[in-house]
Amino acid sequence: MALSSTYCRFSSAFSTSSIKNQERCLFTASKIDFNFYSHIFAGSRLLQMKCSNGHLIPVENSFADSSIVDGSVTNFEVSPDHFSSSEQIKTTVSVTVVGASGDLAKKKIFPALFALYYENFLPEHFTIFGYARSKMSDEELRNMISKTLTCRIDKRENCGDKMEKFLQRCFYQSGQYYSEENFKELDKKLKEREAGKVPNRLFYLSIPPNIFVDVVRCATYGASSPTGWTRVIVEKPFGRDSESSRELTASLKQYLTEDQIFRIDHYLGKELVENLSVLRFSNLVFEPLWSRQYIRNVQLIFSEDFGTEGRGGYFDSYGIIRDIMQNHLLQILALFAMETPVSLDAEDIRNEKVKVLKSMRPLEIEDVVVGQYKGHSKGGKSYPSYTDDPKVPNNSLTPTFAAAALFIDNARWDGVPFLMKAGKALHSNGAEIRVQFRHVPGNLYRRNFGTYLDKNTNELVIRVQPNEAIYLKINNKVPGLGMRLDRSNLNLLYSAKYSREIPDAYERLLLDAIEGERRLFIRSDELDAAWALFTPVLKELEEKHVFPELYPFGSRGPVGAHYLAAKYNVRWGDLSNDDS
Ligand SMILES: NC(=O)C1=CN([C@@H]2O[C@H](COP(=O)(O)OP(=O)(O)OC[C@H]3O[C@@H](n4cnc5c(N)ncnc54)[C@H](OP(=O)(O)O)[C@@H]3O)[C@@H](O)[C@H]2O)C=CC1
Numbered sequence: 385m386a387l388s389s390t391y392c393r394f395s396s397a398f399s400t401s402s403i404k405n406q407e408r409c410l411f412t413a414s415k416i417d418f419n420f421y422s423h424i425f426a427g428s429r430l431l432q433m434k435c436s437n438g439h440l441i442p443v444e445n446s447f448a449d450s451s452i453v454d455g456s457v458t459n460f461e462v463s464p465d466h467f468s469s470s471e472q473i474k475t476t477v478s479v480t481v482v483g484a485s486g487d488l489a490k491k492k493i494f495p496a497l498f499a500l501y502y503e504n505f506l507p508e509h510f511t512i513f514g515y516a517r518s519k520m521s522d523e524e525l526r527n528m529i530s531k532t533l534t535c536r537i538d539k540r541e542n543c544g545d546k547m548e549k550f551l552q553r554c555f556y557q558s559g560q561y562y563s564e565e566n567f568k569e570l571d572k573k574l575k576e577r578e579a580g581k582v583p584n585r586l587f588y589l590s591i592p593p594n595i596f597v598d599v600v601r602c603a604t605y606g607a608s609s610p611t612g613w614t615r616v617i618v619e620k621p622f623g624r625d626s627e628s629s630r631e632l633t634a635s636l637k638q639y640l641t642e643d644q645i646f647r648i649d650h651y652l653g654k655e656l657v658e659n660l661s662v663l664r665f666s667n668l669v670f671e672p673l674w675s676r677q678y679i680r681n682v683q684l685i686f687s688e689d690f691g692t693e694g695r696g697g698y699f700d701s702y703g704i705i706r707d708i709m710q711n712h713l714l715q716i717l718a719l720f721a722m723e724t725p726v727s728l729d730a731e732d733i734r735n736e737k738v739k740v741l742k743s744m745r746p747l748e749i750e751d752v753v754v755g756q757y758k759g760h761s762k763g764g765k766s767y768p769s770y771t772d773d774p775k776v777p778n779n780s781l782t783p784t785f786a787a788a789a790l791f792i793d794n795a796r797w798d799g800v801p802f803l804m805k806a807g808k809a810l811h812s813n814g815a816e817i818r819v820q821f822r823h824v825p826g827n828l829y830r831r832n833f834g835t836y837l838d839k840n841t842n843e844l845v846i847r848v849q850p851n852e853a854i855y856l857k858i859n860n861k862v863p864g865l866g867m868r869l870d871r872s873n874l875n876l877l878y879s880a881k882y883s884r885e886i887p888d889a890y891e892r893l894l895l896d897a898i899e900g901e902r903r904l905f906i907r908s909d910e911l912d913a914a915w916a917l918f919t920p921v922l923k924e925l926e927e928k929h930v931f932p933e934l935y936p937f938g939s940r941g942p943v944g945a946h947y948l949a950a951k952y953n954v955r956w957g958d959l960s961n962d963d964s
């Protein structure tokens with residue numbers, strides 16, 4: 385199998401006794417990607433490589449044709465036999481989706497597992513179990529799942545067959561979340577499927593947070609793996625504030641070690657968020673500019689053009705700051721602003737993220753604007769207000785919109801506003817990072833720009849979704865005999881450049897959890913640092929009963945957000961000004 389400039393994850397275990405628990409190795413074959421892991425050479429032969437889980441893998445003769453160019457390995461051959469080891473045959477992986485009857489399981493988790501299966505990323509021996517209180521047979525679960533499975537647009541061959549085969553690997557166990565007995569029944573069924581192999585078990589907690597600890601207790605005592613690994617993916621919310629988050633962590637750690645807990649933030653699994661580090665650390669043109677010296681402000685924007693729709697009950701006790709800012713946007717900020725990690729190992733990256741979070745000032749109430757959507761009618765159609773949701777109290781003050789200005793008090797970012805904006809029921813749908821650069825000192829063309837110099841500065845936009853893209857706004861001469869300038873985009877539009885469909889975030893994260901790769905999961909000290917920034921302001925907003933500014937469903941949100949930005953001499957970037 386010749387590999388060049390491809391990204392590849394081998395879907396079988398390595399045949400070496402140094403790998404415990406059959407953790408598989410993420411391995412990239414392109415020259416740059418390969419630096420992901422450290423490797424040891426003898427002459428031009430690659431002898432060992434370090435896996436994401438820290439294991440050193442002797443690669444023996446499998447890479448016999450590798451050669452070194454500029455200190456990196458290129459053009460190597462991998463024997464597929466090397467990866468279909470006898471050890472893999474002895475192990476099995478089961479994924480139990482707890483809360484299998486729920487929205488997230490149907491919408492995201494089962495489809496992601498199928499996509500992994502379809503692309504041969506799941507181990508040879510795997511089983512999927514659904515667990516919930518609802519009564520269902522295996523067949524009914526399969527029926528339920530089959531309605532949400534989709535094939536990739538670009539890869540439809542044998543999709544129907546593959547779906548059928550996948551569904552045959554799915555089983556269901558009904559039970560209570562607090563019953564060890566019921567989890568023992570699950571254990572019995574798991575054992576039947578594991579057929580004497582070393583069992584590795586992953587539990588995905590796709591349930592409301594008030595039952596996380598019960599489930600972890602029962603799964604640990606009733607259904608953890610006796611000889612293989614046991615891991616638990618925990619969905620957010622991880623608490624409501626610093627105190628409840630610490631309590632949750634302490635409760636989980638009664639039954640699990642930190643290494644077994646995979647706290648998911650699905651934004652970390654999004655393609656363009658993963659790409660942030662590549663953009664920054666592997667392009668000479670960006671990293672030197674990545675500081676207060678050249679960057680005027682950074683904007684992290686999330687907007688949805690629909691309301692809470694069916695999730696009002698959950699949303700009302702959390703609100704947009706906890707739902708989006710404290711986790712998704714803050715995680716992006718940390719990746720964006722962290723110092724260069726020692727390596728791309730999970731612990732090195734997470735150490736840097738913690739450092740930058742700890743350098744931030746806790747958010748102050750003067751730097752926050754909150755809003756809530758109200759109903760209105762337009763073109764004969766009426767749009768509901770947030771409080772029309774039957775699960776939301778009529779007098780709810782829960783924000784469905786927030787804008788905030790945050791600051792990192794370190795040498796790199798001193799004084800640079802990091803503005804966040806997140807809202808539901810807005811005019812557009814998307815998530816993006818905007819980096820506005822300073823103006824060119826002594827610009828020869830200043831006369832062409834008029835009085836507002838900052839309006840014509842460079843802006844780098846990383847559009848996380850939809851229509852993934854990275855574009856840089858530059859000033860350009862309009863062709864012709866005169867000297868007229870305009871703003872143009874150097875544009876990397878993913879759909880134009882790459883024919884491959886972008887995998888859903890949950891695919892990447894599930895695969896990483898199966899592989900024991902923790903880079904994209906939140907460590908407990910990261911979580912502490914994140915809550916420390918938002919807890920004081922959340923308490924103050926609640927204690928002072930701050931009224932959210934009402935904004936019409938489908939609008940651009942409260943005008944207060946513009947005043948907040950103006951206070952720091954910032955204009956929010958806007959998709960509608962970006963076409964060129
Ligand atoms: N849905 C989404 O888009 C997202 C969800 N999340 C998080 O993922 C987790 C699951 O979300 P979602 O699927 O929407 O949740 P659901 O409300 O759909 O709950 C999942 C399952 O849990 C059981 N359940 C629900 N309420 C209770 C209760 N009060 N007590 C005991 N069991 C209950 C139900 O199964 P049964 O009755 O059969 O036992 C239900 O099918 C949550 O933590 C959520 O915050 C995170 C990001 C996005």
Ligand SMILES: O=C1O[C@H](COP(=O)(O)O)[C@@H](O)[C@H](O)[C@H]1O
Binds near residue numbers: 707
């Ligand atoms: O975590 C959450 O994310 C979704 C948005 O996720 P996306 O991948 O569709 O952008 C949001 O709707 C939800 O409120 C929140 O809990």
